[in-house]
Amino acid sequence: MAEISPRKQPRQARARATCEAVKQAAARILVTGGPPALNTNAIAETAGVSVGTLYQYYPSKQAILAELVRDMRAGMLADIERGRAQAKGHDLRTAVRLMVGASLHHHRRDALGAEAMERAEAELPMDAETDALKRRIIALVAELLAGYGIADPELAARDLSAMTRGMAQAAVAAGETDFDALTERIARGAIGYLETGCN
Amino acid sequence: MAEISPRKQPRQARARATCEAVKQAAARILVTGGPPALNTNAIAETAGVSVGTLYQYYPSKQAILAELVRDMRAGMLADIERGRAQAKGHDLRTAVRLMVGASLHHHRRDALGAEAMERAEAELPMDAETDALKRRIIALVAELLAGYGIADPELAARDLSAMTRGMAQAAVAAGETDFDALTERIARGAIGYLETGCN
Amino acid sequence: MAEISPRKQPRQARARATCEAVKQAAARILVTGGPPALNTNAIAETAGVSVGTLYQYYPSKQAILAELVRDMRAGMLADIERGRAQAKGHDLRTAVRLMVGASLHHHRRDALGAEAMERAEAELPMDAETDALKRRIIALVAELLAGYGIADPELAARDLSAMTRGMAQAAVAAGETDFDALTERIARGAIGYLETGCN
Amino acid sequence: MAEISPRKQPRQARARATCEAVKQAAARILVTGGPPALNTNAIAETAGVSVGTLYQYYPSKQAILAELVRDMRAGMLADIERGRAQAKGHDLRTAVRLMVGASLHHHRRDALGAEAMERAEAELPMDAETDALKRRIIALVAELLAGYGIADPELAARDLSAMTRGMAQAAVAAGETDFDALTERIARGAIGYLETGCN
DNA sequence: CATGAATGAGTATTCATTCAT
DNA sequence: CATGAATGAATACTCATTCAT
Numbered sequence: 010m011a012e013i014s015p016r017k018q019p020r021q022a023r024a025r026a027t028c029e030a031v032k033q034a035a036a037r038i039l040v041t042g043g044p045p046a047l048n049t050n051a052i053a054e055t056a057g058v059s060v061g062t063l064y065q066y067y068p069s070k071q072a073i074l075a076e077l078v079r080d081m082r083a084g085m086l087a088d089i090e091r092g093r094a095q096a097k098g099h100d101l102r103t104a105v106r107l108m109v110g111a112s113l114h115h116h117r118r119d120a121l122g123a124e125a126m127e128r129a130e131a132e133l134p135m136d137a138e139t140d141a142l143k144r145r146i147i148a149l150v151a152e153l154l155a156g157y158g159i160a161d162p163e164l165a166a167r168d169l170s171a172m173t174r175g176m177a178q179a180a181v182a183a184g185e186t187d188f189d190a191l192t193e194r195i196a197r198g199a200i201g202y203l204e205t206g207c208n
Numbered sequence: 209m210a211e212i213s214p215r216k217q218p219r220q221a222r223a224r225a226t227c228e229a230v231k232q233a234a235a236r237i238l239v240t241g242g243p244p245a246l247n248t249n250a251i252a253e254t255a256g257v258s259v260g261t262l263y264q265y266y267p268s269k270q271a272i273l274a275e276l277v278r279d280m281r282a283g284m285l286a287d288i289e290r291g292r293a294q295a296k297g298h299d300l301r302t303a304v305r306l307m308v309g310a311s312l313h314h315h316r317r318d319a320l321g322a323e324a325m326e327r328a329e330a331e332l333p334m335d336a337e338t339d340a341l342k343r344r345i346i347a348l349v350a351e352l353l354a355g356y357g358i359a360d361p362e363l364a365a366r367d368l369s370a371m372t373r374g375m376a377q378a379a380v381a382a383g384e385t386d387f388d389a390l391t392e393r394i395a396r397g398a399i400g401y402l403e404t405g406c407n
Numbered sequence: 408m409a410e411i412s413p414r415k416q417p418r419q420a421r422a423r424a425t426c427e428a429v430k431q432a433a434a435r436i437l438v439t440g441g442p443p444a445l446n447t448n449a450i451a452e453t454a455g456v457s458v459g460t461l462y463q464y465y466p467s468k469q470a471i472l473a474e475l476v477r478d479m480r481a482g483m484l485a486d487i488e489r490g491r492a493q494a495k496g497h498d499l500r501t502a503v504r505l506m507v508g509a510s511l512h513h514h515r516r517d518a519l520g521a522e523a524m525e526r527a528e529a530e531l532p533m534d535a536e537t538d539a540l541k542r543r544i545i546a547l548v549a550e551l552l553a554g555y556g557i558a559d560p561e562l563a564a565r566d567l568s569a570m571t572r573g574m575a576q577a578a579v580a581a582g583e584t585d586f587d588a589l590t591e592r593i594a595r596g597a598i599g600y601l602e603t604g605c606n
Numbered sequence: 607m608a609e610i611s612p613r614k615q616p617r618q619a620r621a622r623a624t625c626e627a628v629k630q631a632a633a634r635i636l637v638t639g640g641p642p643a644l645n646t647n648a649i650a651e652t653a654g655v656s657v658g659t660l661y662q663y664y665p666s667k668q669a670i671l672a673e674l675v676r677d678m679r680a681g682m683l684a685d686i687e688r689g690r691a692q693a694k695g696h697d698l699r700t701a702v703r704l705m706v707g708a709s710l711h712h713h714r715r716d717a718l719g720a721e722a723m724e725r726a727e728a729e730l731p732m733d734a735e736t737d738a739l740k741r742r743i744i745a746l747v748a749e750l751l752a753g754y755g756i757a758d759p760e761l762a763a764r765d766l767s768a769m770t771r772g773m774a775q776a777a778v779a780a781g782e783t784d785f786d787a788l789t790e791r792i793a794r795g796a797i798g799y800l801e802t803g804c805n
Numbered sequence: 806c807a808t809g810a811a812t813g814a815g816t817a818t819t820c821a822t823t824c825a826t
Numbered sequence: 827c828a829t830g831a832a833t834g835a836a837t838a839c840t841c842a843t844t845c846a847t
Binding site: 421446447448458466467 | 815818826
Binding site for chain 3: 831834
């Protein structure tokens with residue numbers, strides 16, 4: 010059983026910098042070489058530290074990945090929360106557009122990184138904290154949808170998240186960079202999904 | 209650079225049976241243990257042959273996986289072709305429902321296997337033949353959509369495929385088994401995407 | 408939890424030879440360098456095989472050591488059984504001398520090896536089979552002692568075994584090589600232990 | 607070659623306390639986890655100091671262990687000296703009983719610690735000072751035996767020490783706690799060894 | 806002096822692939 | 827053709843030791 014929670018809290022500034030460097034390095038490798046290229050020696054070298062140092066802060070390779078994914082999900086949750094705040098008071102169609110846009114914020118920042126991270130997540134043994142973040146995200150969306158009278162808002166939230174994720178993934182893979190256009194297309198699917206359901 | 213095309217064409221029946229057994233074994237391991245569990249020794253043992261024999265027919269581990277994915281895509285293409293034949297003459301909404309249903313045929317046969325295979329595909333260096341199959345699938349869908357006057361049918365085909373894949377993946381991960389209901393939900397999204405676009 | 412039982416049965420003659428070579432190599436390293444020198448690379452190199460080969464037959468370093476110890480205990484049990492057969496019909500003093508002599512047979516064959524092995528045993532997580540062998544050895548001695556009317560023969564058997572082991576260890580460490588003399592001295596202690604108890 | 611003598615003489619009280627804490631920590635770890643668990647990080651943490659501080663007082667891990675063993679032997683020497691003082695004027699049998707009892711004093715204080723320490727000693731490169739202590743112990747016993755007209759008192763002293771050590775080890779391993787009974791049994795063996803020799 | 810961050814050689818183990826039988 | 831023994835580079839992780847702060 011691989012330990013997954015971080016090993017020790019970095020107390021000095023240097024230590025915190027090291028931690029960050031390790032995560033950045035792991036993320037970069039993941040983007041450029043995919044999961045098979047992600048090995049601890051490569052991470053350490055890319056981060057400019059020794060393997061030993063890496064293991065001072067993370068008890069295992071999995072733990073690094075887990076924290077990376079956790080960070081990504083936490084950022085996504087924040088994006089979604091901001092999105093919901095913006096969406097408040099608007100009609101369903103506008104609200105959906107805003108939420109889809111919010112969901113793609115991390116793609117705007119770093120499309121390849123975002124994709125790599127979501128892929129990596131699938132191969133990871135489920136981390137409790139990350140799982141909680143994911144549930145919270147779905148719950149937020151479901152609440153919003155419930156406010157518009159959508160039936161089975163939980164299921165709808167899951168479907169719309171999946172739709173967004175799937176379309177974004179394909180778009181990034183195809184090299185798209187116009188996220189406004191992508192947002193618009195996803196929103197069309199989402200709105201269709203929601204409104205057709207009311208018929 | 210690992211060789212990826214099969215090493216020799218199995219002419220005799222026994223040889224074909226061996227090939228099949230190897231692929232089946234690889235597929236089963238992929239489903240039950242994921243990519244990390246997929247190693248050549250395990251494949252050989254599960255298939256009931258020796259590693260040596262395995263290497264008679266496949267030049268590398270990647271080649272086995274590549275053929276597995278190729279088979280999956282070929283099957284999917286056949287499903288889609290059958291779907292299109294059925295869809296001919298129906299209105300857009302019905303056609304979409306039929307196509308989505310066709311796309312989920314392999315999920316109906318073996319949901320976990322289908323998912324495992326699509327995941328595996330992402331980690332594989334792009335195989336020319338598989339890529340051609342994927343393009344053909346998109347092209348088929350695009351042709352169909354063009355017949356209904358959809359603008360930018362290529363892009364729409366890609367978006368709908370991605371939408372389908374994303375929602376199916378999430379549904380399987382959540383343990384859903386009612387593929388009719390799933391088909392209906394995906395179709396709602398797809399139709400919304402297509403019709404909203406006409407506004 | 409390290410696996411300790413051997414991994415696969417060697418089918419071909421070559422394989423059996425490899426197995427034996429690995430054990431011999433481990434034993435030699437243990438004698439010359441002690442536990443800290445016993446690492447799998449060294450074992451493989453000394454045995455003239457690759458690490459990979461070593462791991463075909465033993466699932467872990469511990470497993471090699473465990474089998475070595477098991478072999479030693481099995482040999483010892485055989486020695487003790489022969490000793491008891493010889494001792495039958497003799498008086499207590501003679502019987503004790505014969506049994507002590509039998510216990511030192513493996514020291515006569517390879518004093519340093521015998522000592523190294525007994526040391527190693529202490530650091531090993533208890534292997535069920537080895538434990539059974541040790542119990543059997545004690546039981547055999549206890550039976551013999553019971554036949555002479557010794558009180559609490561189990562305890563006496565354990566004490567005499569420990570006495571023998573302790574004195575032999577010190578003698579080997581001091582470089583003694585006259586095992587007849589050593590046998591005689593141990594026997595004096597043993598007989599004293601047994602007869603004083605009758606007072 | 608690792609330095610083994612302590613690095614600096616602790617003059618201040620705080621320093622002496624640190625040294626003591628380090629040794630105590632090492633001893634405790636050795637008892638609870640055995641040699642493999644004994645690493646400098648664990649020692650430092652258990653002692654409540656930093657690794658850096660540990661290395662202020664001991665030049666290497668081996669040095670800590672060496673001092674621990676030296677302390678143990680010094681304590682044993684003191685026990686034996688007290689035993690001999692008590693034994694003066696008594697007959698051989700009584701003297702032997704007293705000496706065996708004295709040898710087991712450190713077992714009475716901390717049976718597991720005593721055993722762990724003696725085990726550790728075997729794995730250590732011979733330290734000159736410790737070796738001198740061991741010789742002195744044997745010499746003391748030999749002198750005592752010589753006073754009773756025992757032939758080859760050096761050899762007898764070594765044999766009796768080994769006998770004591772062997773039996774004590776087995777008894778502790780078996781979970782015995784009645785050291786008076788154990789003393790009595792060892793003494794029987796010892797007396798038998800010595801008196802049978804006079805025949 | 807004390808701290809704890811950093812180092813990197815060393816260790817056990819795996820697994821794709823080859824090749825003698 | 828089939829077998830499975832052998833290979834060895836690669837990988838995750840540990841731990842004694844050093845040194846900047």
